[in-house]
Amino acid sequence: MKPSYSVSARLRFCQRRMDNRLIAYTFGPKPSAFVTPFFQSSTLKQRILMLQKSETNRWAVVKYGFVALLTFSLFIFVAACEDQAKQEVVNNKEITVSGQILANDGKPLPGANIVVNNVERGTTTDVKGRYKITVPANGTLLISFAGHKSQEIAVGGKTVVNARLVEGSDETAGRFSGQTTAPNRTAEKLTAEQDKEHIFTVVEKHPEFPGGMIGLTRFIHENLRYPEAAQKAHVSGKVFLSFVINTDGSFQDIQVLKGFGFGADEEAIRVLKAMPRWKPAMQNGKLVRVKYNLPIKFELEDN
Template sequence: MKLSTTVSARLRFCQRRLDNRLIAYTFGPKPSAFVTPFFQSSTLKQRILMLQKSETNRWAVVKYGFVALLTFSLFIFVAACEDQSKKDVVSKGPVTISGQIFGSNDKPIPGANIELKGLQRGTSTDANGEYQFSTVPANGTLIVSFVGHETIEVPVNGQEAIYVRLAQPTDHERSTYWVSNAKIPKRSTNTDVRDLLNRKPVDDGNGEIFTVVEKNPEFPGGMAGLTRFINENLRYPEAAQRAYVSGRVFLSFVINTDGSFQNIQVLKGIGFGADEEAIRVIKAMPRWKPATQDGKPVRVKYNLPINFNLKNS
């Protein structure tokens, strides 16, 4: 009897402990909440790496902040400058560009090509190497070329007077360009070539002969009148027709103060009677309006190409 009572009491005690543990497990805090899970390798590795890191220096934080602020400020400044430059170009709109194309010997190049990059539009220089190009985008780019010379790209940048000097492959310098507000170009940056403004005229005994003047000589009726006169008076030589010869004859002559001509020379001919015919047409031209320098008429050397084309003969 005594033994059964003891066993029964023992069972009741075990039952109460089991009930208390179940209640604590169900409603009480989880034991894992107070235990560091060191058995997880990934968490352990992260804690070790964090313990090895040194405390961030406050001065370093300040430096990083200053660098970030400076970089952001520079970005805003550059963006503002680019935006302003675009506004300046757009505000000017299309421009009309005029100028002159020279060779490496500083002589004007007739027949040089001036094209607008990216567009099928262009023009060419006249007999004195001058050109005029209208309705050109202020932010466009000109491509200037001539046979036997290096091609150069010239940014417009809203300029209205652009002059180009084309170099040949054998030259020791490259093609260059310059801008000027005046009719006569100024090139003070190239010390190897004499400035065109400082070039002294040549005196042949009959007076000074200029190569560059403030106002060029003019054919009666302008360039359109000159082209019409040549087309109406030029005769294609029979020898050149039989030989199927065509091309340009480049002539040089002096226009006097009274508009007359002298010293007619063939700079580059094609033969077969074409050179003689070109000289004949020059001699048959009426007197030109003379060139002026400082408001006074002067003698000037002029270059003129005459085209012989079998298709138009």
């Protein structure tokens, strides 16, 4: 009986021990809660790489920042250069500019000179004071007329440029350092070679009446005779003359651009022919023939 009891007691002990283990496994803490899950290969590889990676140096951060700033600055510089290049192309583009040149009283100025600054290119206005010329989009027009103050007008990309000139002397117009030619010798016939010489409309140094604009005004005032027909009709106005000044200061191809009749046109031509030789124009250090426009004013004196 003793052996049978011993075996039965041992079996009950083992049963209770097994029950305790099952209860502890069911309701107790899991063993995996205290263990890092290294069994996942991706997580394990990532952690090993992080453990082997050295700490980032502050100097490296500064270098990275400097490189980024330099790259950004170069990008801005290149973009600015491209914009400037595009703007220069636009500014240097040739455009056609037209307009009308008027006197201070609102009347057209035929024969006014339109010159592109720093470019040997120019034109003159027609009988209605209108003109047309091709210029750079960022160019500047120099507008002048005898007996009037010159004007410089920036084109600024505009295709229409009008101007109104005020009467008066222009300090920069018509200056010339040559010698005065012999007077009272005008409208001489040129030789065949002289007649083939190019006639300029734009020159570096303009022709000049002996004594300048003051001398020209004085000469016209002293020699102009008011036509009788104009006096009887009580009319006044301006006669616009166009002529070529030769290299010897004589005149050629005198034309009336605009007149008002009553004998005034003929009187203006007579006074022009009576003038002494002008100081001729110069271009590139040489005497040249040039087309010139001159207004002669007829005005009745108040009694």
